[in-house]
Amino acid sequence: MNTIRSLVVLALILILCMALICPPASAHRVIVQGRVSEIQVKAYFGGGDAAPMADANVEIYAIKDGQEELYLTGKADADGMFYFAPKIGVSEYRAVVEATGHKGEETVNLAEGAGIMEAEQAEAEKEANLPITGIITGFGYLAGLAGIAMIITARKMKKKYENK
Amino acid sequence: MVHISDGVLxxxxxxxxWAITIAILAYTLSKMKTExxxxxxxxxxxxxxxxxxHISIGPTSVHFILNGFAGVMLGILAFPCIFVALVLQCFLFGHGGISTIGINAVNMGVPALIAYLIFKTGTRLDIRPETKKKVSLFGAIAGGVGVVLALLLLAAELITTGEELYETTVLVVGTHVPIIVIEAIFTGVLAGFIATVAPELFGKK
Known part of the structure; x- marks a missing residue:
């Protein structure tokens, strides 16, 4: 009797040990779902403060085999953000954003790294900042234009005096 | 906000x-003197x-225009001034489209000419340190009116693209109220200052 009881206890301990060692949930079925839910479009004005283009009209064109067709239209939210679900089998989209006479566009290609990569983000931020080089270039052009205008008007004056 | 982009209109x-811009440019430039x-x-x-x-207001970002100021300071030469400034802004800053430089110049340049007309009628170009008050007052009016007219022209053009009449006008003019006020004060103060220290700057226009 005693040997049987100790055997049962031993068996129980063994089962318990095995249960502890074995990975849990080994008998469950695993379900993995893949889904791309949305593409994000952000629109804002340049000039340092990056003010969002709130309530801007957004048009999304789906590009497939070089053919472009209007996929959907909508309005950006107060932060200039617009989200849309991609179409099955289409990886390239052109987003056109327009608000009170301002218009900008950007092509998003999911196959080529989905729109804004880090480098592109930095470039966009740089574009949004104050264009110091642009200002200096502009002043240079103005000085040149002033010189040309001076020459032309001076020549006109000279001719007038010669005629007299 | 007054720079219209390509493909909107x-x-x-x-x-x-473009036709109006070229016509006004040709006329005003022919009147230009060396001085x-x-x-x-x-x-x-x-x-x-x-x-x-820039100033961020509500749903948009507004910036200074200074077209009324240009009108007061330059007379009819304000038009070539605005045109050149627009071309440079377009290519160097990406403000507005290339095809719309003409219509943008009309939007800002024609109000500049009207601002000059107001300034000229108001002060009769009698600019001396003694007439400083009058010069400041009409400078301020001209500076403000220049911006308001530019905005109304912009709104009118946007309406032709199918935007709501009332909504667009209120949005465009409403967001620019600070710009209108600041430019009016700026132009008035500067016109008064120049009348005191260097009235000959206004010259014979």
Missing amino acids: DPWLWESG DVPRLSVITAAVFVASLI
């Missing part, structure tokens, strides 16, 4: 914008940079 609108050139360049530089100063 119907072609007939920006094409006629006007330095003043024209300096004011153009100011107008060119002014559009970089």
